[in-house]
Amino acid sequence: MTDSPVSSDHPPQLLSPNDRPLPLFTVAQLRELEARGAHGLPAHTLMARAGAASAHYLLERAAHDGSLAAERPVWIAAGPGNNGGDALVLAARLRQAGIAAEVCMPVEVRTDDALWALGEARAAGVPVFHAPPASLDAFGWVVDGLFGIGLARPLDGVFGELASRIGLRANTHGRVLALDVPSGLDSDTGNVVGGGIAVRATETVTFLGAKPGLYMTQGRDLAGAVTVAPLALDLPAPAPADAARLNAPALFASKFPARAFASHKGTFGSLAVVGGDTGMCGAPILAARAALHTGAGKVHVALIGEGAPPYDPPYPELMLHPPGTLAFDAMDALAVGCGMGHGQRATAALAKALACDAALLIDADGLNLMASDRALADALAARSVRHAKGGEQGCVLTPHPLEAARLLGCDIARVQSDRLGAARALTARFGATVVLKGAGTVIASPDGRSAVNPTGSAALATGGTGDVLGGIIGALLAQRLPSYEAALAGVYLHGLAADTLTADGNGPAGLTAGELAPTVRRLLNRLIYPARAGAR
Numbered sequence: 001m002t003d004s005p006v007s008s009d010h011p012p013q014l015l016s017p018n019d020r021p022l023p024l025f026t027v028a029q030l031r032e033l034e035a036r037g038a039h040g041l042p043a044h045t046l047m048a049r050a051g052a053a054s055a056h057y058l059l060e061r062a063a064h065d066g067s068l069a070a071e072r073p074v075w076i077a078a079g080p081g082n083n084g085g086d087a088l089v090l091a092a093r094l095r096q097a098g099i100a101a102e103v104c105m106p107v108e109v110r111t112d113d114a115l116w117a118l119g120e121a122r123a124a125g126v127p128v129f130h131a132p133p134a135s136l137d138a139f140g141w142v143v144d145g146l147f148g149i150g151l152a153r154p155l156d157g158v159f160g161e162l163a164s165r166i167g168l169r170a171n172t173h174g175r176v177l178a179l180d181v182p183s184g185l186d187s188d189t190g191n192v193v194g195g196g197i198a199v200r201a202t203e204t205v206t207f208l209g210a211k212p213g214l215y216m217t218q219g220r221d222l223a224g225a226v227t228v229a230p231l232a233l234d235l236p237a238p239a240p241a242d243a244a245r246l247n248a249p250a251l252f253a254s255k256f257p258a259r260a261f262a263s264h265k266g267t268f269g270s271l272a273v274v275g276g277d278t279g280m281c282g283a284p285i286l287a288a289r290a291a292l293h294t295g296a297g298k299v300h301v302a303l304i305g306e307g308a309p310p311y312d313p314p315y316p317e318l319m320l321h322p323p324g325t326l327a328f329d330a331m332d333a334l335a336v337g338c339g340m341g342h343g344q345r346a347t348a349a350l351a352k353a354l355a356c357d358a359a360l361l362i363d364a365d366g367l368n369l370m371a372s373d374r375a376l377a378d379a380l381a382a383r384s385v386r387h388a389k390g391g392e393q394g395c396v397l398t399p400h401p402l403e404a405a406r407l408l409g410c411d412i413a414r415v416q417s418d419r420l421g422a423a424r425a426l427t428a429r430f431g432a433t434v435v436l437k438g439a440g441t442v443i444a445s446p447d448g449r450s451a452v453n454p455t456g457s458a459a460l461a462t463g464g465t466g467d468v469l470g471g472i473i474g475a476l477l478a479q480r481l482p483s484y485e486a487a488l489a490g491v492y493l494h495g496l497a498a499d500t501l502t503a504d505g506n507g508p509a510g511l512t513a514g515e516l517a518p519t520v521r522r523l524l525n526r527l528i529y530p531a532r533a534g535a536r
Contacts, residue, residue, distance in 0.1 A: 012053035014060075015228040017210055017454065021248040022228065023239035024212040024452060026188050027149050033208055037233030046231055047082060047113045050207045051089020053229035054179055057205050058090075058141060059097060067175060072140030073100035075133070077162050079146035079183070080107045085114030086179050086207070087145020092117075092124040102127040106158045132162060136169045142176045144199045146183035149211070154196025155184045167200035170224075178204040181211060182222045189418055190216030190440060198222050205229050212244055215452045216419055216440030244420055244450040247443065247492050249527055251451065252485040256528050268297035269478030272331045273471060274349055275338035275365070278305030283339030283364070286464050286513055287471030288318050291335070293517035294475035294493075294524065302326040304345045328352055333359040335474030337366025338467045347373065354379045357387075359477035359486075360395040362432075363470040367399050371406035377430070384431025384446070394446070394483040395432040396473055400466065404436055420450060433483040435473070437466065441491050445484040453488075456495025459502050464513030469494045472520060493520050493527075 015022070025033065038046055062068035076091050078084035084105065094101040105128055109118050121128065136142055144166050146159055155163050163184055170176040176199075181187045184198030190213040192198040202224040206214060213219045214226050245251065257268065271291050275284040284301050291299045292315060300319045301312075312318045323345060328334060336353045340346045342365060350366050354376065362370070362380075370377045380395060387394050399407060401415045404422055407429070408415065415422040415436075423436040423444035436442040441453040473490035481489065497519035501507050506515065 012049060012056045013230055013232060014053060014057055014205070015230065017226055017228060017246055019248050019250075021245045021251050021451075022210045023243040023245055024215070025209040025239075025243060026212070029240050029243060030149060030208055030211075033233070037208070037231070044113050044116045047085050047117055048089055049231040050086040050179070050229065051117065052093055053207070053231065054086065054090040054143075054177070054205050055093035055097065057227060057229070058094065058177065059099075067140050068099050069140055070100060072138065073102060074141045074143060075136060075139040076101060076103045076143040077132070077146050077166065078103050078105045078109065079159065080110050080114070081147065081150065082111055082113055083145050083148035083179055083183070084109050085111065085117035086148075087143060088114065088117035088121040088126070090143065090145070090179070091126040092120040095124040095126050102129065104129050104132045104162070106130055106162070132165065136165060137173065140175065142166055142169050144176065144178040144183050144201055146199070148180040148183075149187045151184065151193050154192075154194030155198070156196065159183070160197050163197050163199045170200045170202050174202050176201045176203070176224075178223065180205070180207050181214065185213055185219055185222050187211035187213040189213050190219030191417060192218055203227070207231055208233065210246060212420060212440075212452055215246065215454055216442070217416060217438070220439055242448065244442075244452055247451040247453040247455075247488050249492065252481070252489040252492070253528050255481045255485040256489075257479050259529060265297035268295055269332035269480060270298040270300065270330070271296045271333045271335060271474050271478035272300040272302050272326055272328060273338060273474065274302045274304070274328075274334055274336040274353060275340040276301065276303040276305055276308060277339060277341030277343065277346065278307055280305065280339030280341065281308040283464065283467045285312055285318070286467040287335055287338045287474065288312075289315055289514070290468040290471030290517040290520065291475035291478070292317060293521040294472045295521075296475035296478045299475070300326055300331070302328075302349070304340055304343075304349055328356045328358065331356075331358045331478075332480070333361070333474055333478035335361040335363065335470050337363040338470055340365040340369075342369060342372075347376070350376060351379065354383055359480075359483065361398065361470055361474045361477060362395065363398045364403075364466065367397060367403045367407060371403070377407075380430050380432065388431060388446070395430070396435060396477065396483050396487050397426060397430060397432050398435040398437060398466070398470055398473065399426070400437045420444070420452075424450065433487050435469075435487050435491055437469070441495070443484070443487045443491055447484075449484060451488060453491045453495055455492055456498050457502060457508055459498040459507030459511040460495070462511060462513060465494075465498075465516065468513050468516045471517075493523055496523055
C-alpha cells in the first residue's frame with residue numbers, strides 16, 4: 001500500500017446544501033478552482049480526498065442504516081478517467097475500513113492520477129473485474145464512478161449498458177451513489193449529454209462545489225439527494241462574480257418587513273391582481289388568495305371580463321372590482337396576467353400597468369401579449385430604465401419555458417438547453433427580474449445575480465400553481481421587498497409548501513393549487529418571522 005497524500009487526522013468535510021446559498025460552479029469555474037486549489041499540493045491529493053470523502057459518506061450512511069453488511073459488498077463502476085480514479089480510491093478506503101468492495105473497470109484507466117488510484121486499489125486487495133456481474137441485486141450499494149464533469153459525448157457501448165443497469169438498480173433497490181455527477185449528466189445545464197443516456201442515482205457526492213445541473217431539468221431526478229465534499233481546498237472565500245447560487249432563506253429573509261405592534265394594513269401594502277377575462281376569473285382569485293396568505297395588507301382583484309362574482313365568498317377580505325374601475329396608481333404593486341386573455345381590454349390593462357410606478361409582476365397572458373406586441377415589450381424595457389435611474393421598485397417576469405421562448409424569439413429546446421443563459425438574456429432584454437419556471441426554477445436579476453431554486457416537485461404540475469406563485473411574489477412586492485428578493489422568497493416558499501404538503505401525504509399526485517397558500521402562510525411565520533424576532 002502506498003502512502004496517501006492526504007492526511008487522515010480529520011474526517012473529510014461533507015456539506016448538505018439544504019438551506020445553504022451555496023455557489024453553483026460551471027465546469028469552466030471548477031477547472032479554475034481545481035487548478036488554483038491544487039497548486040502546491042502533493043500529487044494525487046485531490047483524487048485521494050475525493051475518494052476518502054466518498055468512503056466517509058458511505059460509512060456514515062451505514063452507521064445509521066446498516067447498509068454495508070458483510071454479506072452485501074459494494075459494487076463500484078470505474079471509468080477510464082479521473083472519475084474512475086476517484087472510484088478506485090473509494091474502493092481502497094472501504095477495503096481498509098473492513099468493507100467488502102469490488103470494482104468493474106471495463107476499460108483500463110488512462111490518466112496519471114487514475115493509474116495511481118488503481119495501484120492504491122490493488123494494494124488494498126480490491127478485486128477488479130472487466131465485466132459486470134449478471135445481477136446487481138446482491139450488492140448493498142452500487143457506485144457510479146464512470147464519468148464526471150468532463151464528458152463531452154453521449155454514453156454508448158459498454159458504458160451506456162452500465163448506465164442503464166445502474167439506473168434500473170436505483171429504481172428497484174435504491175442505494176446508488178454517483179461520484180461528482182451522475183455519469184452522462186451535463187453539470188452546467190442539467191440535460192443529458194448529447195440527448196443520450198445517463199445514470200440515475202439516489203444520492204450524489206459532488207466534489208469541490210455544487211453544480212447548477214444537479215438542480216435543473218433532469219438533474220434533480222438523476223442526482224437524487226446531493227452532498228457537497230469541498231475537498232479542503234484553501235481557496236479565497238468569494239465565489240466568482242457570475243456564479244449562480246442555490247436559493248435559500250439567507251438570500252432574502254432580512255428583506256422582509258418587521259411586524260411591529262404599531263403596524264396597520266397600510267404598512268404591508270396594497271396589491272392589485274389584474275386579470276380574469278370572461279370565464280377565467282378563477283386564476284386571479286387564486287393569485288389574490290395567495291397574496292392574502294402571504295401578508296399583503298390589502299388585496300384587490302381588477303377584473304378584465306364580465307360576469308364575475310361581486311365578491312369571493314370564502315375570502316370576503318378580497319376586494320373585487322368590475323372592469324376599468326380600479327385606480328392602478330393607488331396600488332403599491334400590481335400582478336398582471338392571470339387569466340387575462342388576449343383581447344383589447346387585456347392589452348389596455350397591461351399598457352396602463354406599464355405606465356404606473358407601482359412595483360409590477362407580469363405573468364401568463366401578460367407575457368404572451370408582450371411577446372406578440374413590440375410596443376408593450378419596448379414599454380417595459382423603457383420603464384425598467386426609468387425605474388433603475390430613479391431607484392424605484394422594478395418588475396418581475398415569471399415565464400414558463402414556452403413563454404420564455406416566445407419572448408426570446410426561439411424555441412423551448414433552446415431555452416431548456418441553457419436555462420441560466422435564457423433567464424439572463426431575458427433580464428438583459430427587459431431590465432427586469434426573471435423567474436424562469438420549471439424543474440430548477442431560475443431567478444435572475446438585471447444586476448447579474450442569479451439563483452437556482454431547490455424546492456418544489458411534480459406536485460406543482462397542476463393547473464393554477466403558477467397563478468399562486470404570481471400572487472405570492474406580488475404580495476411580497478406590495479410589502480416593498482426588492483424585486484430580486486421578492487422573487488427568491490416567493491419561489492422558495494411556493495416550492496417548499498408543495499414539499500411540505502407532499503411530506504404530509506397530500507402530494508405529489510392530486511395536490512391542488514388552492515392548498516398551497518395556507519401552507520405558505522405557515523412557513524412564512526415559522527421560517528421568517530421567528531428569525532426576525534430573534535434578530536430584534
